[in-house]
Amino acid sequence: MENFSLILAIVVVTALAFDFTNGFHDTANAMATTISTGALKPKVAVAMSAVLNLVGAFLSVEVANTISKGLVDETGIRPEVIFAALVGAILWNLLTWLVGLPSSSSHALMGGLIGATIASAGVGAVHGDVLVTKVLIPAIAAPLVAGLAALLATRLTYSLGKKADGNASKKGYRAGQIASAGLVSLAHGTNDAQKTMGIITLALVAGGTLAPDSDPPMWVILSAGVAIALGTYLGGWRIIRTMGKGLTDLQPQQGFAAQTSAATVILASSHLGFSLSTTHSVSGAVMGAGLGRKGGVVRWSTATRMFVAWGLTLPAAALVGAIAEYVTGFGSWGTAVVAVFLVASSAAIWKISRREVVDHTNVNETDEPAGVVTTAIAAVTPPPAGTAAEDLTATIPAPSSEPTPSQAGV
Amino acid sequence: MKIDWAALGSVFGVSLVVTVALVGLFTLGIAGLSRQEKATAQGGSAALAVTGAYACFAACAGAVAYGIYLIVA
Numbered sequence: 001m002e003n004f005s006l007i008l009a010i011v012v013v014t015a016l017a018f019d020f021t022n023g024f025h026d027t028a029n030a031m032a033t034t035i036s037t038g039a040l041k042p043k044v045a046v047a048m049s050a051v052l053n054l055v056g057a058f059l060s061v062e063v064a065n066t067i068s069k070g071l072v073d074e075t076g077i078r079p080e081v082i083f084a085a086l087v088g089a090i091l092w093n094l095l096t097w098l099v100g101l102p103s104s105s106s107h108a109l110m111g112g113l114i115g116a117t118i119a120s121a122g123v124g125a126v127h128g129d130v131l132v133t134k135v136l137i138p139a140i141a142a143p144l145v146a147g148l149a150a151l152l153a154t155r156l157t158y159s160l161g162k163k164a165d166g167n168a169s170k171k172g173y174r175a176g177q178i179a180s181a182g183l184v185s186l187a188h189g190t191n192d193a194q195k196t197m198g199i200i201t202l203a204l205v206a207g208g209t210l211a212p213d214s215d216p217p218m219w220v221i222l223s224a225g226v227a228i229a230l231g232t233y234l235g236g237w238r239i240i241r242t243m244g245k246g247l248t249d250l251q252p253q254q255g256f257a258a259q260t261s262a263a264t265v266i267l268a269s270s271h272l273g274f275s276l277s278t279t280h281s282v283s284g285a286v287m288g289a290g291l292g293r294k295g296g297v298v299r300w301s302t303a304t305r306m307f308v309a310w311g312l313t314l315p316a317a318a319l320v321g322a323i324a325e326y327v328t329g330f331g332s333w334g335t336a337v338v339a340v341f342l343v344a345s346s347a348a349i350w351k352i353s354r355r356e357v358v359d360h361t362n363v364n365e366t367d368e369p370a371g372v373v374t375t376a377i378a379a380v381t382p383p384p385a386g387t388a389a390e391d392l393t394a395t396i397p398a399p400s401s402e403p404t405p406s407q408a409g410v
Numbered sequence: 411m412k413i414d415w416a417a418l419g420s421v422f423g424v425s426l427v428v429t430v431a432l433v434g435l436f437t438l439g440i441a442g443l444s445r446q447e448k449a450t451a452q453g454g455s456a457a458l459a460v461t462g463a464y465a466c467f468a469a470c471a472g473a474v475a476y477g478i479y480l481i482v483a
Contacts, residue, residue: 059482133413141418149426153433160437168447172440176470183477190481256436261429263477268424271480274417 007079010339011203014086016227019196021093022105023053023231026192028239029102029262029282030185033255035363036244039177042235042360048178049185050233056189057225061197061215080328080335081116082203087342088112088321092313094349100238100246100358101306104277106195107313110135115318119325134275139310142265142276143284150261150285154292157253173252180259187266188278189228196224237358243283245364246302248290258282258289280310432473439466 030052031045040048089105089112096103110131117125161169197216204210210217216224244250250258262278262285269276283306290298328335442456442463449456 056481137413137418141422145422145425149429152426153429156430157433157437160434161441163441163444166444166447168443169440172436172443176436179470179474183474183481186478186481253437257429257433260433260436261425264429264432265421265425267477267480268428269421272417272421272424274414274421276421 005079005207007083007335008203008207008209010335011079011083011086011207012200014083014090014342015196015200015203016223018086018090018093018109018199019193019224019227020231020234021090021097022109022192022196023050023228024234024236025093025097025102025105025231025239026188026278027232027235028243029278030181030188032240032243032282033250033259033286034177034181035240037173037177037250037252037255038364039174039252039255040181042237042240042363045181046233046235046360048182049188050229052182052185053189053193053232054225054229056186056191057193057197057221057228059186059190061194061221078120079203079207081120081325082113082199082206083335084116084119084325084328084338085109085112085114085321086199087324087338088115088317088319090342091320091345092317094346096309096313097236097238098349098353099305099309100242101309102239102243102279102283103306103309103313104139104279105192106277107135107139107310108317109195109199111314111317112321114314115321116325118318119322120329135314138269138274138276139280141274142269142280143287145269145276145284146261146265146281147284147288147291149265150258150288151292153257153261154254154289157257158293161253170252173256176256177252177259180256180263183263184259184266184278184282185232187263187270189225191266191270191275191278193224193228196227197221200224235360237360237363238353241358241363241365242302242306243286246299247283247286247306248296248298250286250289251293254289254293254296257292258285261285261288428473432470435466436470439463439470442466 027046027049030049031040034040035042035045086109089108092103092108092111093105114126114131197220200220201210201214201216204217204220205212205214248254259282262282265276265281265285266278269281287298287303290296324338324341327338440463442459445459446456446463449459
């Protein structure tokens with residue numbers, strides 16, 4: 001491991017930090033429905049998801065290879081670029097977590113990477129067509145596919161299971177939900193832990209420690225798996241609450257239909273070579289399940305906020321990534337400034353989040369379903385003072401101006 | 411720019427069919443078990459319903475196994 005410079009070490013640590021935020025951001029995907037329908041106790045659910053994520057991380061390196069070999073030109077990339085990209089992705093993940101909105105961690109990562117690459121090597125270094133085929137179209141297709149499948153499945157399970165009640169059906173739906181949630185967790189581990197492995201590998205290649213086109217080394221796989229599992233176990237309770245309770249009220253039948261649809265879409269898409277985002281699939285499936293039950297209601301105000309966040313993910317992360325890359329361009333002290341900025345704004349976001357704590361004890365409370373999100377946004381609107389202010393405002397204006405006071409329940 | 415409509419279409423079709431089929435099978439299984447529950451409560455039994463239910467669950471378990479295989483492979 002010669003040439004292991006300081007900047008490379010910083011990149012690796014930042015990548016693992018991103019992996020951690022990715023884990024707690026995406027716990028909701030696998031476990032929100034299971035928790036909100038009461039199939040598993042919150043702590044048990046996140047523990048199970050964490051273990052499966054860890055297992056998933058060791059299963060293959062396919063995804064890691066696509067990310068380290070696909071999206072941008074490997075040749076012109078310096079470790080600073082990857083560092084800047086990660087800064088953009090982490091900040092966006094933390095912000096969306098603060099306001100409790102599920103958004104795609106992969107889009108955040110790609111956005112950061114694209115922004116930093118543009119700032120460093122110009123627009124030419126980004127493969128525009130890859131952007132459209134791998135990011136834009138899947139983002140639109142995933143919720144539609146998963147939503148429609150979940151809607152039909154919900155209708156079917158209600159009409160077929162009309163006479164089924166009592167213990168047998170309660171136990172049955174519980175088991176079904178746990179199984180499909182487990183599949184989603186496992187798939188998530190193979191996908192998202194590998195994205196970090198891909199990034200670290202890309203950095204090692206860019207820094208000259210690894211030969212181009214190498215597979216990720218063992219210590220990379222191990223640390224990425226552990227980081228994502230820890231993040232998952234910590235649990236992004238705010239997002240779980242939005243997904244499990246905020247979008248719609250789920251009954252066990254709906255939870256089962258939604259999670260099965262999501263698991264199927266994720267597996268089918270990654271196997272058939274048209275990868276869809278886990279977050280988008282699960283959110284779509286939950287909404288579809290909400291529409292599928294007679295009298296079921298989707299809270300479109302919450303859903304709209306979520307869609308806006310999806311649309312902003314890539315440009316916002318790209319913007320922060322580009323600014324960070326510009327600042328690191330001033331040399332070592334620039335990099336230091338960005339690192340301090342990252343730590344300071346993360347701490348600020350965490351501090352704001354403590355004003356209204358959401359954890360495993362109150363994750364299913366829905367006294368104010370949409371209000372939770374609105375208050376969180378209201379708390380951010382005057383952005384934290386200090387150096388963090390300028391860049392934070394640049395990333396949040398749209399979500400903060402968009403939501404009107406909650407009209408939940410319609 | 412080349413958009414792989416065929417792949418997208420097959421993702422759409424496969425997801426739809428598999429989801430609906432799995433959820434349908436599983437619900438049938440649950441319905442079978444719950445019918446047996448009622449029958450036992452009244453002192454009878456519903457052997458056919460139970461057999462059907464376990465067949466449905468076996469098919470679902472098969473699908474989950476295939477899912478894990480897809481993840482690992």
